[in-house]
Amino acid sequence: MLSFLNRKAAIFTFAAIATLQIADLGPANRAFAADDPKAVKDEDGKYFDAKGNPTYSIKPDGTVDWFTYSGYRRYHSECHVCHGPDGMGSTYAPALLDSLKHLDYEKFQAIVIEGRQNVGNGNEKVMPSLGLNKNVMCYLDDIYVYLRARSDDALGRVRPGKRENKSQATIDAEKACLGE
Numbered sequence: 001m002l003s004f005l006n007r008k009a010a011i012f013t014f015a016a017i018a019t020l021q022i023a024d025l026g027p028a029n030r031a032f033a034a035d036d037p038k039a040v041k042d043e044d045g046k047y048f049d050a051k052g053n054p055t056y057s058i059k060p061d062g063t064v065d066w067f068t069y070s071g072y073r074r075y076h077s078e079c080h081v082c083h084g085p086d087g088m089g090s091t092y093a094p095a096l097l098d099s100l101k102h103l104d105y106e107k108f109q110a111i112v113i114e115g116r117q118n119v120g121n122g123n124e125k126v127m128p129s130l131g132l133n134k135n136v137m138c139y140l141d142d143i144y145v146y147l148r149a150r151s152d153d154a155l156g157r158v159r160p161g162k163r164e165n166k167s168q169a170t171i172d173a174e175k176a177c178l179g180e
């Protein structure tokens with residue numbers, strides 16, 4: 001089982017590799033078309049797309065996977081204050097449902113971990129570095145999956161109703177990450 005710190009180290013390595021690749025490719029190749037969100041794998045209630053990135057699963061009757069539901073709650077406790085309700089954006093911070101159309105999973109993680117500043121030209125906008133905040137880091141996939149569903153219009157501006165149960169594997173991973 002990955003501890004919180006191992007997981008962070010893994011994410012940092014990921015981010016470093018992603019940055020290197022971007023530097024190698026140059027600006028012309030930076031464009032990102034959102035990956036196909038279709039879930040091809042289900043591991044104990046956590047869904048993955050063909051690239052192995054976390055994704056949502058929403059059944060025809062509206063039942064959402066646990067991570068989409070959890071991500072809704074975590075987003076609204078950790079990101080909403082700046083990024084607005086339902087990923088819609090605010091005058092201060094961008095609409096993350098639009099951001100996910102041009103940010104891939106690694107880039108999304110890197111920005112949340114490292115933060116970003118856009119200061120100058122009358123701007124004073126700061127995305128805080130949240131890499132040490134367990135209430136964010138232990139639920140980063142949840143938040144990503146929720147925003148991915150919002151970005152694809154697979155989920156409306158609603159609190160998800162019916163949801164799948166939280167699996168034992170998810171409960172264990174959460175406890176390990178929080179250090180309980």
Ligand code: HEC
Pocket residue numbers: 075078079080081082083092093094096098099103108111112116117118125126127128130136143
């Ligand atoms: C204190 C306010 C604040 C909080 C809290 C916050 N953000 Fe941000 N975030 C910002 C601002 C401001 C920007 C734009 C920074 C810039 O222009 O470079 C931003 C940018 C981003 C971006 C890049 C968007 C893009 O289109 O490039 C991502 C991704 C992001 N935030 C994710 C999150 C997530 C996920 C959370 C919650 C876990 C979160 N943020 C919490 C203020 C915040």
